[in-house]
Amino acid sequence: MITFEKQAQTVVSLAQFCSDKGWLPATSGNLSVLVDRNPLAIAITRSGADKQRLHVEDVLLIDDKMQVQSGLDGYRPSAETSVHIELYKKFSCGSILHVHTVFNNLVSELYGDVGAVLVRRHELLKALGHWDEDAEVRIPIVPNYADLTRLGEAVAEAATADVPAVLVRNHGIYAWGETAQDARRHLEAVEFLCEYLYRLGVSRVVG
Numbered sequence: 001m002i003t004f005e006k007q008a009q010t011v012v013s014l015a016q017f018c019s020d021k022g023w024l025p026a027t028s029g030n031l032s033v034l035v036d037r038n039p040l041a042i043a044i045t046r047s048g049a050d051k052q053r054l055h056v057e058d059v060l061l062i063d064d065k066m067q068v069q070s071g072l073d074g075y076r077p078s079a080e081t082s083v084h085i086e087l088y089k090k091f092s093c094g095s096i097l098h099v100h101t102v103f104n105n106l107v108s109e110l111y112g113d114v115g116a117v118l119v120r121r122h123e124l125l126k127a128l129g130h131w132d133e134d135a136e137v138r139i140p141i142v143p144n145y146a147d148l149t150r151l152g153e154a155v156a157e158a159a160t161a162d163v164p165a166v167l168v169r170n171h172g173i174y175a176w177g178e179t180a181q182d183a184r185r186h187l188e189a190v191e192f193l194c195e196y197l198y199r200l201g202v203s204r205v206v207g
């Protein structure tokens with residue numbers, strides 16, 4: 001049976017994974033796992049928690065109006081909860097991961113004006129569900145709106161069923177999947193591709 005306690009533990013494990021990669025610097029990032037779809041109930045990190053040292057108490061149960069249903073007094077859900085809610089409403093995903101890394105920031109800035117970055121004929125696209133040798137996908141990039149309701153809407157609007165990730169310019173990435181394991185794999189693949197694209201660009205300029 002799926003319970004909030006179980007999903008909160010999964011959020012902690014996901015934070016450990018992302019933290020080991022160095023993807024959650026300076027309290028950045030937010031992570032969530034679906035508890036129920038109807039009505040929507042999500043286990044999500046609290047705002048301001050050090051996700052590199054996350055405890056189950058740092059995970060809150062919230063509803064689709066961002067109201068806390070279970071959690072310690074005084075704790076508020078992630079400031080970017082609106083992005084998670086919009087994505088859960090749009091896709092049948094079971095987990096959403098948001099991290100800040102240097103490579104996803106670099107790529108988001110380099111291709112931000114175009115609104116997407118193209119990835120073509122790369123083996124790691126298989127991890128995103130594209131098995132064709134000529135596969136090409138566009139990872140959307142949205143502006144880093146300070147209004148987080150607007151940011152949530154922009155991320156959900158830009159998101160396509162093709163690629164389970166959106167870059168936010170000079171901010172970070174949102175990646176999702178049907179299960180926590182899928183979300184993790186998608187995040188890892190897109191992070192790999194961001195590093196690859198950035199290094200490829202640099203090597204072409206230098207070489």
Ligand SMILES: CSC[C@@H](O)[C@@H](O)C(=O)COP(=O)(O)O
Nearest residue numbers: 027028029030047048049078079
């Ligand atoms: C601490 S800088 C990063 C934050 O502004 C934000 O982008 C972020 O990812 C974490 O916010 P949070 O409210 O803790 O979920």
Ligand SMILES: [Zn+2]
Nearest residue numbers: 028029098172
């Ligand atoms: Zn962020």
